[in-house]
Structures are given as structure tokens and as C-alpha cells.
Amino acid sequence: MLWVVHVDMDAYFASVEQRRDPSLQGMPVIVGGVPGTRSTVSTASYEARAYGVRSGMSIAEAYRRCPHGVFMPGSTALYLDTSRRIFAELETFTPRVEPASVDEAYVEVEADDPLDLGRRIQSHLDATVELSASLGISDSKYLAKVSSSFAKPHGMTVLRRCDVAAMLWPRPVDVLYGVGARTTARLQLLGLSTVGDVACAPPGVLERALGAHGESLRRRARGEDRWRVTPPDEAPDAKSIGHEHTLEKDLYEREAVETMLRYLCGKVGRRARKYHVAGRRVVLKLRDHEFHTIAHGRILPAAVDHDDDVYRIACELLGETCFWERGVRLVGVTLELLVPTGAGGQLTFDFDPRAARAQAVRDQITNKYGDRAVTPARVLEAGDAARRAPHVSFTLRAEDTLVPEPGCGHKVQLGAGSARTRCP
């Protein structure tokens, strides 16, 4: 029989930190930031959860609840590398592995006994990557996802479609994927508190309360889903490219928010060019100190992938919101409606070949020396970015090029013919 196994690593970031430094085993480890910063908790170890520390909580609140905890900012490279190793180990069971996030994957595998399969996967991960995982096993991808949280940590649940009424319906409605606090509150107002209540709700009730989401919620509550395990080589291309950043302090000045936008638009543009796509919609996301969040976007006549274009549009969107007056806590920029770039692209009337060449040179430098090699002076002066320690700051012009230099790597050759700045 074909089974879908949802592999969910237990307290992933914290477990990776405890594996890296075994002296942290048994201690309350909180990954996300250190006290005194405005970060949020990415993951808390089970020892920290005993003190009420939860993912998404502010570090300040986590510190109040667990002042003796070990707080750490986290190491993205370590988590991503470990994640790749986990997925590689899962591929020893089957090539049909779909990474769902850095610490989750779906595995589609043929087996006679699902419990034996689950035990083999868990013990293999214990032995190879030395990390604990909880498993949800089902003949449905959605039910596998839902059931993996039933027995954590290092647990395993088998939930077949035919067992939904007995095993899933008595549970509270928020065990369903996609049902958060707001939806739960709305459902409770309707007297629907368990999954079974939702599955058996009279026709029209869910639709009136939740719109189109209502019908899909009813299907999920009945264990009906259209999800399929999709390994990366079968997955459709990305639908959007975005970056967001939670600020160290609220920003009340438009210029300060624009500086952050400059930084984020550079990251978005660079990723778009890396994947040879451009976006026809730019969306600005802003959050104030009371966690009110807005997303404001615009569809463009022509797709953009240039940092300056994305930045210009993002600034216009910002100007339309006047959101900085409320104090900005989080800024995000997303490029959507992606189209492939390259040969045959439509040129606009204001196309500037010099700016495009300058952008290409900037990309060359960044690809060679890293994200911090070229930073707009405005971002550098902002202080927050300065702590990211850019190697060098200078202005590039369209006629500047990157020239190989023996023993040094490369230097920037200015259009006028003399080298002004040397890269590290």
C-alpha cells in the first residue's frame, strides 16, 4: 500500500543547537535572538516550552518567562545544511520526498506495515543526523500533515481516511491545518468547536461565515484532500519572491522606512535576476507596533527585476499608505506575477541600458564577494545595515566593469580607465 509520511522535526532549530553543542542538552534553548533585541522566538526547546515559551513570541516575553534560558540568534547556514542532510537521508527510503519547509517533508513510500515504516524512518534519522522527528502516516497527504502533531516529540500517529470520524472528529477544530485563532473564534461563535462539528455542519453555514474557505475546511474535516506529494523536480516554479525584516525599533520617518526598502528591494531584485524572472506586481507589506499588518500592491504595465525599479514602486506604494505615521515595526517587499526574462523581453520606453549594465556589474561583485560587498551608501549610513559589516562601499556607474587581477581576485575598473576602489 502507498503511504504518505509527514516527517516533522521536533523543536528543530533548538535541537540542532543542542546537537552542535551537547552541553546544551537538557537546557531551555531559545532560538531567535538575544534579550534586548526585538526579535521573536523561532523555536524553543521542549525544556523552554515547559516555561511557556512558544514560537512567535517576542524575545522580551520569552525572557520574562524563562530568564535562565539559553538565548541564541541562530545559524541559518547550519539549519539549511542540516535540512539538506535530513532530506538526503529520507531519499534513501524513496526518491519521492517533498520538502515542505526547512524542518518538514512528505515522503511517499510503499509499505505493508505503516508502523514498521515509521519506526525505521525515525531510527534512521536518530542514527544518521542525530535528530528526533515526529511522524504522521496516512493514505492522504493532508491527514499525514495533521496527524504528525498528535504525538510530539518523537511520536508517531497512523491516521487512515477510514479512521477520520473516530480519531479526528473528537479533536478541537484548531488541529486542522489552516485554522488559526481567528477562524477558531468565528467557528466557536457558530457553535462549532470540534472537527466533527465542522465536518457535519449544515450546508451554507461555513460558506456564510468563512467564504470560499468554508467548503475547503469542510472537505479537510472529512479527510478529503487533493494534495499530492510533489518532489522538487516535479514542482511548479515559484509564484513570488519576497523578503521582509522586523526592525530593531519602530520607524516613524518616511526616509527611514525607504532606507529599509532600499535594502529589501536589492535582495528581491537580486533573487529575481538569479532565477531569470521578473515580476508584474510589487507588494509592500507593513506592520505597526500593535501588529496591525497591511499589504499594498500594484500591477505594472511591464515586469521589473531591477533593484531601482522595484524600489521606486515600493516607495510610491509607501507614500500612498502614510503608514510610517503609525510607527513601522516590519517591512516587506514581494515581487509577484513572475514571468521569465531573457531573450524576447519587452523593452519599455524608459529602459536605461546604462543602469542595466551597472546592475550587472553590481551582481558580478555580489556573486563573487557576497551579499555585503556592495551596499547603497544610504543603507550603510542607516546603522542597522552597517552592523552587517559591508566590505566596501562605493558608487558604481554603467561604464564600470569587474576586471580579474592576479593575486587579488578582482578590481573595479572605472569607465575612465583608472582603478578607484579595490574589492577585498
Place this chain on the structure above:
Amino acid sequence: MESIEEPVEVLARFDRGQLAPFRFRWNQSVFRIAKVTSAWEDREGQYRRCHFAVLTETHDYFELRFHVQDFRWILSRTSIGA
């Protein structure tokens, strides 16, 4: 955890595409690696760097970083003195 960022001499084994440090010298002392607890890679621009979190036979924790570009080893962090 204390940040060190000092060059160190490391004895390591390169075997079938794998790199494994097993001894290093720092502060006039030789440390024998009992276990590599984590290994990961990142990049600075086009240059690859290999990181190793290690426990020594004296149960001290160190992080070593190997720069593929120029075969340099850096001791980046340790729990000694922290």
C-alpha cells in the same frame, strides 16, 4: 561562548570528498577531537567555507572553519573561558 577568530593549525583527513579534522593546535596546546557534533557549509560570495563544531577529548567545545579558497583554518568560537 567566546568568539576567537584566530588562524590555527589543523590536522585533517580528506577522504572521498569528505573533510574531517582530528587534531588542532591553539594557544600552544594540542587538542584532539573526540567528535564532530555538526558540520555545515556556507559561502562568502563564490568562496565556500566548511564549518565544524567539535568536542575535544577534554570535553571542550570548539568551532573550526575551513576556507576552501586558500586552505586556511580559523578557530571561530569556543566554550573555554566563556
